[in-house]
Amino acid sequence: MAGPDFDAELKQLQATMRTIEQVLDLDAMRREIADLGEQVAAPDLWDDQANAQRITSRLSVLNAEIDRFTDLNSRVEDLAVLVELGQEENDADSLAEAETELGRVKKAVEALEVRTLLSGEYDAREAIITIRSGAGGVDAADFAEMLMRMYLRWAEQHKYATEVFDTSYAEEAGLKSATFAVHSPYAYGTLSVEAGTHRLVRISPFDN
Template identity: 65%
Template sequence: MATDFSDEISALRQTMQTILAVSKPDELRATIAELSEEAAAPNLWDDPDAAQAVTSKLSHAQSELEHLTTMVSRIDDLEALVELGQEEGDDDVLREAESELHAVAKSLADLEVRTLLSGEYDEREAVVTIRAGAGGVDAADFAEMLMRMYLRWAESHGHPTKVLDTSYAEEAGLKSATFEVKAPYAYGTLSVEAGTHRLVRISPFDNQGRRQTSFAAVEVIPLIETTDHIEIPESDLKVDVFRSSGPGGQSVNTTDSAVRMTHLPTGIVVSMQNEKSQIQNRAAALRVLQSRLLVLRQEQENAEKKALAGDVKASWGDQMRSYVLQPYQMVKDLRTEYEEGNPSAVFDGAIDGFLEAGIRWRRDKA
């Protein structure tokens, strides 16, 4: 066999040691022990929200530790398989070892990307908002295509999602939509998707079959937690109620249950209409507003740090990714140069390559 297993396995072990140094499994074990003790408390569920937070953190820590220990075991098992194949001169075993080598390398690369998510809010769940931009009905249709793309990505990874608000365009597609991705590190992973996305295609809404360029904006914020202490005085809020629009049923479209919340000092507006009651929509709107204020506070702090450091360079331009369906087929990220030649697969949720490239780009840019 042509593969130099010794060098390859040595490289895998070196990468694994780097991951372990960052992930700190001993600290994870201590955290698991502490959270397990909290989870065993007889009065845990007296406060359901706090209980949910404890059990979620415990499950996440256990999963992280399992990933680390499993990878160490897979490398050990791979080395044993190689030794067996070489000792017996069995090419079938060595072919199996080569296949496992590639699989381990891929899993290790995925795990390595996770270690790059070390920002203050990276481990949070995410709130994603998509808004149609320039391009008329094509832009609204594009916004709906992007929403489906992210929901399909989340589904493929087993991440639960919850649609909080949808504002439908008149002819087709969406004016805007907001949804949660309820998984650890969803914010850190999806935050690289924030920005302006561009679609180039023959418009299905143009009778003359002309090529159309349209835009949509993606916003990603971390889900607020009760420990964040983002207090909003009632005097800073303007709350309007209205009747929900678009597909629905029963009480959703027949009562003034939808809520539009405006934060007067910043002008931030949040609308929620997908819950059944006005109280539920108000609570959801307040949670998203708090999350946006949290991001605003972080941006202001970062801007102050950059000003102190003398960093006045402009960020990358208005569009961060192009989806071209005509005259050729290509999806390309303009920051990382990562590209895929199958837009259909990308729109069906196959965006892991873009996410990984974006996370590494952000690390290198920092």
Template identity: 65%
Template structure:
């Protein structure tokens, strides 16, 4: 085995060993065994919400255990593959081993990043809201571009998505959208996306082809679970029903099935129109409201996080800049991570930004 390849493989094996230690595989196996025992109880589905939580946790932990086991096996197999290829002078197999080393390095780094997600809600699904801000019709179009970007990212990773509500702008784009992405550690992963995203481009809506700067805000919340005990008295909410609407304000439903809930003590407003049933829309809207109230509660309990929470004007709280003209660049303003291919980023290639953001947040927490 060549010295360079051997050294790279040894370093990779060492990094994987550190990941295995942080994950505490023995404890993880015990948790899987306990959840399997709980999932096998004949009366489990008497309470569907508890059953769903148990089966979801079991699935996530089994997947984590399987992932690290597969990576360890690949590291072990790669050394053998490279030695055989060298001994036989098989150039094709040597090239295959080099390609596998590159991919394995990427996969181990991704798993290492996940070990940095240790927040109280990091394991949960993510509820994302995108809102257009300054920039008029360009901002509404920009908000819709961001919605597509996150949905494409989820699609690339085979994460299911559910759109709760979309409010379309009159001319083009959207005023806002709220959706859920389901999968392990998605809140922890996507929470680094929270903040104002800035787009600079030649406006397709300006007949003089002038450059336009527009803004959209991204909010990321953890999905509320039964154990969170976020109680909302009926007297604290106002429920309005209306007809679902599509692009241009056209009605897409002939009944008043869409639901808007206003939380009177805080003024928080959420809406949902993705379901045909008014009851289903109300249930989905209540989940989003609970998530927002849970977030507010945690912020009040941990006032020091207010300094990290973006607030103020669009120019003052930018977290990422997407420049399409006069040059091509997407740059994270916190981590300095950048990519010179905005088209790929807007098509869902976000993993580099997410990894850099998670590592940056960990460094900030350690420094604090």
């Protein structure tokens, strides 16, 4: 079985990272960090606690974004070095390690690319989700429970913490309603596309 085309994969990763860097505008972030740092150093910062919390929270978010990009960019560079050494030495172990790391780095870059696209006012926040079965009887209640399990399993697979606030079960089966939180940065931006009415359509295997 042929291995990956490392040169093509690395070029694509490097191009994606350059695009992410342009979208994030790291220079503007650093200027904002410097400005916020001066405000944090002010002796009267905590005279207005609400404003102080806003400033320190924003500073924390910006630092985390830069660290996330810098760390991932370093991983891409380290991967390129590992591939180069493996190819020069024709070292099967190094190339196998590079193939494994390539898969991990690709997933991380794809995740960062998605986060970069989430630039709405509330996109970086955690999410609170409410599911209601509405009209439709037992089928609707069953479907509501299926949706809740689906979202909770999705969060678990991504290692996002969840917290169920309320569940109201239907008399026969399923859920009337449920409210739960997904505790993760960008959970709101990621899940906001799920807002609206969901329908369950049963398709017979005998339909053409």
